[in-house]
Amino acid sequence: MITAGIDIGSTMTKAVILDTDQNAVLASSIVETGAEHRTLALFILEDTAKKAGLSCGQVAFIVGTGYGRLNIPFADKQITEITCHAKGVCHLFPQARTIIEVGGQDSKAIKLTEEGTVGDFVMNNKCAAGTGRFLQCVSETLEVSLSEMNELALRAGDAMPVSSLCAIFAQQEIISALSRGTPVEVVLAGMYGGFARKILTMANSLRIEREVVLTGGTCKHAALQAAFRRELGFDVLIPEEPLLTGALGAALLAGKYGGRLSREELEALQLRRSFTSVEIS
Amino acid sequence: MSFVIGLDIGAVFVKAVLLTEDGRTVCWREKSGKNYGETAERVRVRLLEVAGESTGDCRGVAVTGCGAGCLSFPGQKFNEMVCLARAVSETAGSCAVLDLGGQSCRTAALDEKGRLSAVAFSEKCASGSGNVLEKAANVLHVPFEELAILSEGANTPVEFTVSCAVFMESEIITAIANGKRPQDIAAGVHMAVAQKICAMLSKAHQEALPVVASGGAAADAGVIRALEGLLGRSVTVMNAPQFTIARGAALSALDQVHST
Secondary structure, X not given: OEEEEEEEOOOEEXXXXXXXXXXXXXXXXXXXXXOOHHXXXXXXXXXXXXXXXXXXXXXXXXXXXXXXXXXXXXXXXEOOHHHHHHHHHHHHOOOOOEXXXXXXXXXXXXXXXXXXXXEEEEEEOOOOOOOHHHHHHHHHHHOOOHHHHHHHHHHOOOOOOOOOOOHHHHHHHHHHHHHOOOOHHHHHHHHHHHHHHHHHHHHHOOOOOOOEEEEOHHHHOHHHHHHHHHHHOOOOEOOOOOOOHHHHHHHHHHHHHXXXXXXXXXXXXXXXXXXXXXXXX | OOEEEEEEEOOXXXXXXXXXXXXXEEEEEEEOOOOHHHHHHHHHHHHHHHHOOOXXXXXXXXXEOXXXXXXXXXXXXXOHHHHHHHHHHHHOOOEEEEEEOOOOEEEEEEOOOOOEEEEEEOOOOOOOOHHHHHHHHHHOOXXXXXXXXXXXXXXXXXXXXXXXHHXXXXXXXXXXXXXXXXXXXXXXXXXXXHHHHHHHHHHOOOOOOOXXXXXXXXXXXXXXXXXXXXXXXXXXXXXXXXHHHHHHHHXXXXXXXXXX
């Protein structure tokens, strides 16, 4: 069966098309989330299907996830990103027990059971500290791109302790440090450390257990990965594409739910699903 | 004529107050920028120009604020709260002081002798500060000074669900996209900031005292109006509130001159 998972995040939208019989990802796409979720959802599905050499109509079951999951009019089921991330990560790393997900505007920690289901989770979407927005604020303050920030921090031999948790206060602390003549690499290395600590403080309420997997777009920063390793005192696992675990999990779950249906029921679903009736509200 | 200078190097503005021997006050402020030391020097030079005074007559420089350590010329460091108390006690008696800065908010109780107690800082979160107001003014395309006028025309203030200064900006943008009136958005922002400040005030157990507000954000009448509504009593705003701490620093420098 061909399934699709679409994950509409606050910053990025991700899609995965899966062949559940071969247990193989046929194609995936990542695009920026704009203001118009509905047209975007259709666009990314069409685009990903095309990459897989398919048409939208050949996809048997579609699961939507992420904060914009209710805006995917053609999805057959909506599942929270917590469940989808857990599913996707356990597929890639069966030994995983803790997921740390740092997105564009939120961060989560998910504790996994031995069976690979969600045991417990914590989430922050009320404060920019510990989310991708924090790094964006720093990047704007320093007028240094996110990728350059990452490289500078990796090059630092030393790290300045950054105590501010609040994104606004950290900006001030960084400017003060630069005004005093602290090299920018040293400031940035310290900033990544403080950022990782903030998230780990939240994650620790679940008692972090190995193996730990990092996901989410913000975790693509090698400097942040290094900071997590340093703060945890052990190695962490990172998917080849940390942005895609939610969409992958959604596609896998689509296989689970779609697999319960008969051929007739799946055909009926496809007839009911209309890809052209997407309205721009 | 001999004079003293008080400098308040804040995260958003560098404020300076010059006090002459015969009681004249001259103020100057500039955006702090990225190099506090350089900005402070520029502000000092400009302040002297505006006042028509020369460096040779300077009897003392007092410096305070988060960037006090970055001063490139001689100056004596003072604690911000000490400066705040010094300036407020000049005009007010026993009161609750509320300093609404560009990024932080501070509250304290001040007795009739100008002594401080129950000092509280918003050190972990910038949500109850001028930063939110500045962001709101930017997104609504009005000067900071006009935010209060805008919110006066509100019918139903927008209720904001987050308080984080960074996420608030996104919420304001969403509210605009959803067709909310700028007046209602401005009033909603004022209410959200006032609620944060109120929570801090009540933590410091200062319910019984008259409230005196200082700091750049206190210049926004909209916040003061919302605050008065929540507190159920009037709030007195210092004259040129953004210069209160710098004035306190200058007064402290003057005290030093008089004591030697």
